[in-house]
Amino acid sequence: MKTTDNSKLLSEFVQQASEPAFRDLVARHVNLVYSTALRLVAGDTHLAQDITQSVFTDLSRKAKTLAVDIPLAGWLHRHTCFTASKTVRSEQRRQRREKVAAEMNALHNHPDADFSQLTPVLDDAINQLGESDRTAILLRFFEQHDFRSLGAVLGTNEDAARMRVTRALDKLHSFLKRRGVSLSVTALATALTAECLTAAPAGFALKIATAAIANGKSGGITFTFLKMFTATKLKFGIVCAIVGVLVALLLVQRATEAGLREQNLSLKQQSDQLAQVKAENDRLSKLAAQSANPSLSEAQFRELVRLRGEVRRLRQQRKDFENAAVNQTQTLSTPNREPSKSSVVQIFLVEDQPSPDSQRLTSNVTDSDGKPFQQMVYTQKIPLMDQTYISSASVTTNTYHGEPQIELVFTAEGRELFGSITKTNLDHRLAVVMDGQLYSAPVVRAAITSGKVPIPGPSTMEEAERIASVINSARTNR
DSSP: OOHHHHHHHHHHHHHHOOHHHHHHHHHHHHHHHHHHHHHHTTTOHHHHHHHHHHHHHHHHHHGGGSOTTOOHHHHHHHHHHHHHHHHHHHTHHHHHHHHHHHHHHHOOOOSSSOGGGTTTTHHHHHHHSOHHHHHHHIIIIISOOOHHHHHHHHTSOHHHHHHHHHHHHHHHHHHHHHTTOOOOHHHHHHHHHHHSOOOOOTTHHHHHHHHHHHHHHHHHHHHHHHHHHHHHHHHHHHHHHHHHHHHHHHHHHHHHHHHHHHHHHHHHHHHHHHHHHHHHHHHHHHHHHGGGOTTOOHHHHHHHHHHHHHHHHHHHHHHHHHHHHHHHHHHHHOSSOOOOTTOSEEEEEEESSOOTTEEEEEEEEEOTTSOEEEEEEEEESSOSEEGGGEEEEEEEEOTTTOOEEEEEEEOHHHHHHHHHHHHHTTTOBEEEEETTEEEEOOBOOSOOOSSEEEEEOOSSHHHHHHHHHHHHHHHHTO
């Protein structure tokens, strides 16, 4: 019997749910599992049968999780020990009463040593061995491999397999000696060969295979139910998340409506003030019309001059109110202000590839060798900001190269807008356009939130001062 055959049968059972393959696996290893269980439960055959059935049931359930090339004998032996340990703990009192009688009935006398000393500690000592030594002992004495087939399983030759078993026996002998078992290595090998493997009852393999397959199928149904339950919980979580988003949107909408109501109330108050100013203006206009009468006295003439000044003041006030009303209306209709198309300074986002919504901008520049060439970029048609967000422009000198540059200082609104632009466009280029001509297109390396930004490009200090003057003039005349 080869381990490759075990792997083939296990793979066939996992992939095809082949009951004959599983029955063959049970028939091959039932003696190993039953013998191990029988030793661990002190010879209680009924309890050993229950443990054997439980082990093969677990094999049918966990077969999909096992590696294809796993030494099945080693896994079955360790799982049998684990299952038997749990069973023994649950029946400890009954084992104490029957331990002596079970050991006396289950063991045979050996001519070289008292095998009854070996039974209680053998499986625990085997578990103390390393993986390779434990596999060699189990395959040689429990599955009764010869040294040639054992060498094929271990990936060595016959002599190496023999030496591996000899070393494993020496280690097992050392473990047993510390536990008080006085057997020689030769006696230990003879005892393992003759006494360790006990035949399971007739028909027990078929019974085990049938019960394990049945329990495995019921376990699959349970697993399917658990998956359905988990999917239901996931759907419930998604529904809760959608409801949460809708509630948040509703709250934001209500807050926006409250802000619009406040703005409408402010506009209404300003409109009432404009109406009062208009009425006062009409009254003063009538008084001004009466100034054409040449028969006015000196006091009336002085009053007329005063009223004319009041008219000019009220007209300016009305103009200011009208501008405020227009600004409020634009704020409500378009929250994001669009820069003027006739701006002196504009900043555009440079696109990697031209598109129907892009425009081409060019400028004449010189390279590091002083040779002129034409710089060309494609930008979005709508600028990100213009000079209305600039507080001032001044001429400074680059600290590294000593070349003139223009330092733009933004307003509070401009500083926030430019910081947001640079933060969301890292490693992208921003085109600086002055009077419709491309000035420079630097790459954004970091978010700029200081409210100041240097613009390189002027070839001379006079050119830089001229550009700064134009920007400041446009700012004061806007």
